[in-house]
Amino acid sequence: MPDERERHPGPLSGVRVVDLTAMVMGAYCTQIMADMGADVIKVEPPAGDNTRYISVGPEPGMGGVFANVNRGKRSAVLDLRSGEGKDALHGLIEQGDVFIHSMRAKAIADLGFGYDDVAAVNPSIVYTNCYGYGRRGPDADRTAYDDTIQAECGLPFVQEQLTGQSGYVGTIMADKVAGMTALYATMMALFHRERTGEGQEVEVAMFETMASFMLVEHANGAMFTPPLGPAVYPRAISRNRKPYRTKDGHISALVYNDKQWSAFVAAVRPEWADERFTTLEQRARQIDTVYALLAETFTRRTTREWLDLLWSLDIPAAPVRTLDDLFDDPHLNAVGFFETVDTPNGPMRFPGTPAWFSRTPGRIAGPAPRLGAHTAEVVDGTRRLGGLVNGEKN
Template identity: 65%
Template sequence: MAGEAQTKGHSGPLAGIRVVDLTSVVFGPYATQIMADMGAEVFKVEPPAGDNTRWITEGPVAGMGGIYVNVNRGKRGLMLDLRQGEDKDTLRQLIATADVFIHSMRGSAIRKLGFDYDSVRAIRPDIVYTNCYGYSRRGPEGDKPAYDDTIQAECGIPYVQGLMNGEPGYVATIMADKVAGLHALYATMMALFHRERTGEGQEVEVTMFEAMSSFMLVEHANGAMFSPPTTPAFYHRAVEKNRRPYKTRDGYVAALVYNDKHWNAFIEAIQPEWAIGKRGEEFSTLEKRARQIGRVYGLLGKTFLTRTTQEWLETLQALHIPCAPLRSTGELFENEHLNAIGFFEEVETAQGPVRFPGVPTWFSATPGHVHGPAPMLGEDNQAVLEELAGNAEAIAAQADVSK
């Protein structure tokens, strides 16, 4: 691979891969963060104003907000003004050493700067070039801007939340950015795999709207896929208003008393009268319960009010019924399981120690890990410029020897 000689102590399945990263916010940076965790050398290229995520959440110093620090960890930072010829030349030199070029600019903007696919391929013919867009260029919305909220709205999330809660609403996480980021990651990896087998680079397009439409329609297509449709386009269990954590005597518990095995174990131990008479017949199979899931959830909700959360957890665990306590996001940092497996990785930075949520996947031979902090704006400019100059000298010396 192109970057093998330049890799500086990175380990993981992508060690030796060099990535030129012109993405911003979360969609693209989340994809390249995972590449960096897996050993790729990622060059985070920012304009003079910096990535907006530097400023939208808090951190120990200005310009190093939590979201930015998390999704840009382990990357090298370059500040380039791509309206200037000298900085464009620097980027071209960097591209010549790279395996992947990934950006999240609009198509018209990246073309205007002179770094569209054809221009980049002219520098590095076998490059994997990944476009991260809001909407596919092949459709009428191709150059339309997109953010997580607008894509959530476009793909039906507030609609199905409204079916559940009575009023449309966003989910309380930037789901569209992160789901699209995972699509950008796997698509880029597939293109690299093709290049490894054939030597052929290619252009890849990953879009938020199409990624989230696919994601939402996994279950919500339901019977609308068929001709003629057999149901509206939503999965009724997922939008049932009673599908929520069950209130207990002193709190809440999440539980799924759903399939026949779990249902039969529950009613035998807790509600044996539900197995007899008319109710027993009505609830006898998963298919029957699924058709009246709201009623089932309602009856379960009344039952869960009779015991404490801890009592329910002990009872359900003994019956091998899926259950969990409700946790805050802050509690994850103290979670016994996550800490037992070493999920969090503490990294020393110029701003003090940072406890990162670590790599969620495991490899027996090539494990990834957090390779370092996020860069300050332009932190690695001088070092990268010196490396590129050294590369140019080495290439020129090699050319002289071969004459």
């Protein structure tokens, strides 16, 4: 019986994306589009996207980070400083539904592919800018990377409140959150186009994205006029908010709402059934004390004993795992999260699409492309429209 994903195309089947992004923010956005069925043409300079070279891989130019965020795309090498390369890109734009880039505004304009230039070729296109800082502010021309955006949006500050030491979080959060924001913004513009036929320009900036992300809970009392407190959510930065040590390891557990607290107290610490911690509001006001009491309690049993008890009480709890553990996780494997794809370098096991669709499921469209591997296909496509190309198939 055919795989459900083979019988139904992805929700973005038929959408063509002209992808001039590099590194992770924009590439993660278009990787999700490719997983969901879009034809993503990755336009690269002759030297290729720098992400090809920043991590281990089976051959030069095919590092693991690149292979993951560019899976299922087609790579075309175009020299956009040449007339031939520009003509080839114009041909792609004529056929495109989405044009997305991660260059600074002046750089893309100097190449002749600002929004007005692209819209003149294809007025219905959705044109997405992926920037470090929005163009309307004084920092528009500053260079931005994940670390610097983490610093400016307050992540090292909250890490210092939490751990006592300023630091970045252990993932390129700004790149990925901004990439997902670029995705939903682009999809909203495509939805508008489906209703009206109108293309438009979209701008997503890492700094603004992460400021919004961080202030979801941390805006807190600072939102009010006059302020009712500082911009910080106390529970998230409690020094005692960390995995609990058990007799033989660590466990993550959140005894949070009143139902969970009552169940835990009845089963483990009946002496806490007094008026000090009865309600969530009371516990929130003295969260450090609550966390400290729980930390001492969790040292009394093994991790396995705690998991069995907490799960039986419907209290959120989980073992503390490594990233390598994810590849052998029973739940992830049961839901088919990982997909093995044949590549020129042998089978690769990709983390799959986290969203499930009953009629239009996504899937890994294929491996990441070698540099310029699809230039000939792009040449043929643009020639049918009278275009020219400058690039070599590798």
